Amino acid sequence: MLSNKSVRLENVVVHIDLKGTPLKLSYLESLFPLMKKHGVNSLLMEYEDMFPYEGKLVNMSAEYCYSKVELKNFLRAAQKSGFEIIPLIQTFGHLENALKLAEFQHLREVPSYPDSICPSNIESLVFLRDLIKQIIDFHKEVAPLKFLHIGCDEVFHINQCQLCKERSEIITNRDLLVQHVRAIYEVVNSLSAKTAVLIWDDMLRDIKAYEWLNIESFNNIHVVYWDYGSPLRVTHQNLYRYHKKFEHIWIASAYKGADGRTATITDVSKRFRNHFDWMHYIIGYRFGGEDVYNFKGIILTGWSRYSHMDPPCELLPVSIPSLVLNLLVIQNFKSGISYSKINHERDIIQNMFRKHINIELNESFKCLIDYDHLDFSVCKFEGHELYNLMKQYIMINSEVAFKFISEEYAFASVEYYSNMNTINMNNVIEMKVQLVTMLDEIINIENRLATEIVKYYHHNFVREYIDYKSYPNKKRIMQLLNIINNYMEVRTWRKRTVSNSENVTIQPN
Numbered sequence: 001m002l003s004n005k006s007v008r009l010e011n012v013v014v015h016i017d018l019k020g021t022p023l024k025l026s027y028l029e030s031l032f033p034l035m036k037k038h039g040v041n042s043l044l045m046e047y048e049d050m051f052p053y054e055g056k057l058v059n060m061s062a063e064y065c066y067s068k069v070e071l072k073n074f075l076r077a078a079q080k081s082g083f084e085i086i087p088l089i090q091t092f093g094h095l096e097n098a099l100k101l102a103e104f105q106h107l108r109e110v111p112s113y114p115d116s117i118c119p120s121n122i123e124s125l126v127f128l129r130d131l132i133k134q135i136i137d138f139h140k141e142v143a144p145l146k147f148l149h150i151g152c153d154e155v156f157h158i159n160q161c162q163l164c165k166e167r168s169e170i171i172t173n174r175d176l177l178v179q180h181v182r183a184i185y186e187v188v189n190s191l192s193a194k195t196a197v198l199i200w201d202d203m204l205r206d207i208k209a210y211e212w213l214n215i216e217s218f219n220n221i222h223v224v225y226w227d228y229g230s231p232l233r234v235t236h237q238n239l240y241r242y243h244k245k246f247e248h249i250w251i252a253s254a255y256k257g258a259d260g261r262t263a264t265i266t267d268v269s270k271r272f273r274n275h276f277d278w279m280h281y282i283i284g285y286r287f288g289g290e291d292v293y294n295f296k297g298i299i300l301t302g303w304s305r306y307s308h309m310d311p312p313c314e315l316l317p318v319s320i321p322s323l324v325l326n327l328l329v330i331q332n333f334k335s336g337i338s339y340s341k342i343n344h345e346r347d348i349i350q351n352m353f354r355k356h357i358n359i360e361l362n363e364s365f366k367c368l369i370d371y372d373h374l375d376f377s378v379c380k381f382e383g384h385e386l387y388n389l390m391k392q393y394i395m396i397n398s399e400v401a402f403k404f405i406s407e408e409y410a411f412a413s414v415e416y417y418s419n420m421n422t423i424n425m426n427n428v429i430e431m432k433v434q435l436v437t438m439l440d441e442i443i444n445i446e447n448r449l450a451t452e453i454v455k456y457y458h459h460n461f462v463r464e465y466i467d468y469k470s471y472p473n474k475k476r477i478m479q480l481l482n483i484i485n486n487y488m489e490v491r492t493w494r495k496r497t498v499s500n501s502e503n504v505t506i507q508p509n
């Protein structure tokens, strides 16, 4: 017996995370047709330090943030292409962008951590109102906002400062969170009455059942249940609580930026499994005896940094295959999936690739993909040259790192024995040749990478990305070359000495 089921997701949203990663807006705009074709109807714009703030907030913008004119033109183009714009503003945790600055330092919940704001400080709300107003006003000039995402995830420091502790009532973390969310909602509501507010759900997950009894419903606030893993760790209890207390539930997956804070290439298999699992989970979802529940939308998150202070992870142009593949998964589930009495996931997946995904990929990227080897090297998408270069870059960097620890190359011995004053001069010459070759290889691929990345990103970011990726290997090579160069003068050697001389042995603290 086969039954046909489908998911109804009104909003399919792609998250554009710009924090410290200034994508060229013309490139983003060039992706509109591809996104449209694969069912995207909204963009979650996380500008962070790329937004041109003004007044007291002016230092929250990076030196190379977008200009007002270019950003407005971009938003107009997005609107013309039929995309709903949902700005994402952090209003509780992940506020490093502001709290790192001297002028907002006093708003931190814990002085040494610039991530969480103190909700009890009256000045915090003044600052947040200014922030929200600037974003709302800017967008209003293009189109009124239907939704605004106010973040509220990963508030690592909550209820710890003196002001919070001194509040007249005995206030729990839960109360503080609920009150703050309501306060921010009121701010949004006073500035733009028809805008619904979205929040990430993770800070709500540990609220106990009895505590939920005392929480009133959040009118006009939608909750976004995020899970980027496979298997999902989503619980029915939490979904049920959200269903009872919030206007709508959205879900969030990840098409990039969830597999390591320094990842270079997206792990497409993991991203595929994450999206498949979500769709499989919500298809035909019911709360008890109620009708099938329609989740309001899905946000495909694409993190560029784990936080403001973290290094960049995967770049957007190399993650396009993951984005498109996962949009195809969603489209498949929206158009209907045949379920037999015994569901074999593998059969569903293979069917999906055979009947739909590969036909679409072939049309968009001129390639066929085997589900067991999700390798997009042969696919033709804008960015495929960068994708292949990145793969080479990873290989070269790994080879160099391996040579440093390899017994065959013996680089690890150079530093120690140069201090001990006994290196075989014949080996030293050979090592120098190898080190120079390794350095040339890295510089060569760096130059090729820079030429590609600058097509998509501001040149300041290109420098940062490449410097940071090669830093450990280049530093090691340069250090060894310095040692070897110093060692190459004509010299005499002293007699062999005991090994624990002060300048050699590393003393534990």
Ligand SMILES: [Zn+2]
Binding pocket: 109, 117, 118, 119, 120, 121, 159, 160, 161, 162, 163, 164, 165
């Ligand atoms: Zn506080």
